[in-house]
Amino acid sequence: MQTGIFRSTRRSTNRRYLRHGLMAGLAAVLALSMTACSSTGAQAEPESQPTETENATEAAPQPAVGLPDTPAGLQAQWILTVINAETPVATDGFTDTFADVILSELSAEQLAEVLEQVRSERPWTPINVNAAGTQGIFTLQSGAGELMDLQLSVDEAGMINGIFFGPGTPVRTPAASWDEVETGVASLPDGSGLAVYRVADGTAILDVDADTAKPVGSIFKLYVLVAVSDAVAAGTLSWxxxxxxxxxxxxxxxxxxxxxxxxxxxxxxxxxxxxxxxxxxxxxxxxxxxxxxxxVEQALSDAGHADxxxxxxxxxxxxxxxxxxxxxxxxxxxxxxxxxxxxxxxxxxxxxxxxxxxxxxxxxxxxxxDLDWFATAEDLMRAHLALQDRATTDAGAPLRDILGANNGLNLEIGGDWSYIGFKGGSAPGVMAGSWYLERSDGERFVVVQQGASASPEEVADPMAFFGPAQDGIALLASEGRD
Structure with missing residues (x-):
């Protein structure tokens, strides 16, 4: 999940990181994080101790899943082939696989060293995929039952420009009711909130601390998009x-x-x-x-921001x-x-x-x-609806394609959902996601999840943090099938 505004590269005594781009994520990573908004710079270094799998999460064996035929999925398959090979990792093909932004900071030999340490725990089997186009989070399980997340992003040429190995995200049991979704939010850091709105009548299906303004990281970019669309409509700018x-x-x-x-x-x-x-x-x-x-400041008011x-x-x-x-x-x-x-x-x-x-x-x-951008869940709901209203005009014609390019959760379009617009955000101590969804039966919804903490590690994992939002969206999809 690509979130923005930052994706960081950093050394850790507990885990091995190879990462360039936005913090957290989503992605995407979020954005990978994928993402965060997640954080800056590309200064990853291989470490000698401990190995990645010494800190991996152990879990019962899970069935394998296929990797998507997308730019990120194809490169994840390349990584999987390398770390499952019988022969030691060589640097052959690295210059055709890793973007210059990676190789300028980390040599091919250093990359091979890290991949070789991961390979030592082979075989790795993909058991969960959260990927959309050029980015993804791929949960892998070793033969010993250890979990590892491979977060990966690629550039426009399909070359890897962000890669991160970290402790794996266990496969979750989805919430079966809105009460269970609310319980899931309660398990997150204090101050986390989730709101699910039905657009037709403006009601909140779920409202957990949704009226508190929280930092939103890169979700602020929705307001920039409003300002751009309005400038095009006014004739002072063109696409x-x-x-x-x-x-x-x-x-x-x-x-x-x-x-x-x-x-x-x-x-x-x-x-x-x-x-x-x-x-x-x-x-x-x-x-x-x-x-x-x-x-952009005017766009806040025009898009219905309450403050x-x-x-x-x-x-x-x-x-x-x-x-x-x-x-x-x-x-x-x-x-x-x-x-x-x-x-x-x-x-x-x-x-x-x-x-x-x-x-x-x-x-x-x-x-x-006060160093971020702040909004309530209802503010963000109105921002999404303001953009969808503008998308019906000649000046706003590109908006739906722009907002729908990355739906954040790799949700299938054409089944339960006919359209999804998404923007996420992250920064140190901040994680937020917002979805505008059109169900195949014509119903429309907005889902907003937000969290902020003085301890960055509490909201650093988009896969874990956005579980309640993902469960809520699954319940909405199920409702449409009934």
Whole structure:
């Protein structure tokens, strides 16, 4: 599940990480995380101790599942073949498999060393898949019953640009009722919430702490998309207009455009697609620069946010990185205490040019200091509906394709569901997901799950965190079959 806004690379004494791109995830990873919004930089290093499987989750043997015939699924199959081979891992084919963004930070020999340690616990069998297009989380089980998650993302050329091995997610027993879904939310960190809305009458089928404004990570990009659509409708922007990557607009992962050379041009539509489907932060900031901060702030009101002043001045992703992890703590304190004018003045002091923020710095939650974007579940429900309303206009015609490119849970379109729009978000200590769903019988729903914690590890696993949302969506699908 691709979530945004960050996907981190970091070393761990407990687990082996090889990761480039957005924190958490989803994905996707979420975004892979997949994702998070999940976090920055690509500084993964192989470690000598302990091996990955020393910390894997043990479980009863599970039946094998097939891997999808998607770009991420095909590369997961390549990894699976390598780690199940009888012969030691060689570097043959690595340059045709791993993107430069990986190999520039980790040599082929180092990659082979990590894969060889995983191979030592073969055979690995895929038992669960959560994948959509260019990203996925693949739960593998060893012959000894240990579980390991392979989180993987690929670029537009189908080459691996993000890979992460971590403790496996046990196969869950889905909730059989809304009471059980609510119990699942109660098992999450304090302050977690889940809301399920039936669009036809505006009722909440389930409402667990849904009226509390929480940090949403990259879900804020829905409001940027509203502003872009409105600018197209007003004739001040077009979907085919070109946007140019510059060092002053370059942000940090998640995404791809942060690695593009200065001068690279993308259309507004391409940037919007990247902003939503892979939670590309640089694409987001290009779009915000094109429409202007006031237009995005106006989009909050236009899309029905109950307290738009909570998010003004509206931060770009670059500004969040700078204030959250690129300044002294005293500056963050100034931001927290300042009024709107003071905050706008503080943004003017942030430096231009290439960001120099080490990946290791982007680990501490800063949402408690008003460094994120905040919304209630009902705010996000209204944002999704505002975009769907705009999608019925000529100016908003691309919106459904943009929002439906990655549904976050690898849900099948054409069976229970005829359409799903999704945007997730993550940051250190933040995890959130939002789904607009159209059932095959014509019923429409919005599902929003949110959580925030001062302890990042409490909301770091999108597969575990979004279990209640996944169960709720399954119950809605079952309802449509009755």
């Amino acid at each position: 085919d207009a070109k946007l140019t990557v510059t060092d002053d607009l370059r942000s940090l992962p998640s995404g791809e455009l942060q690695d593009a050379p200065a001068g690279t041009a993308v259309t507004v539509r391409e940037a919007a697609q990247k902003m939503i489907a892979i939670s590309d932060n640089t694409a987001t900031d290009l779009l915000m620069n094109a429409v202007g901060r006031p237009a 738009p002043d909570r998010n003004t001045p509206f931060l770009s992703t670059r500004e969040l990185f700078q204030l959250g992890w690129g300044v002294e703590e005293s500056v963050r304190g100034q931001w927290e205490e300042a009024d709107d004018d003071g905050r706008r003045a503080l943004l003017q002091t942030l430096p231009d040019g290439v960001l120099d923020i080490p990946a290791a710095a982007v680990t501490t939650p800063v949402w408690q200091q």
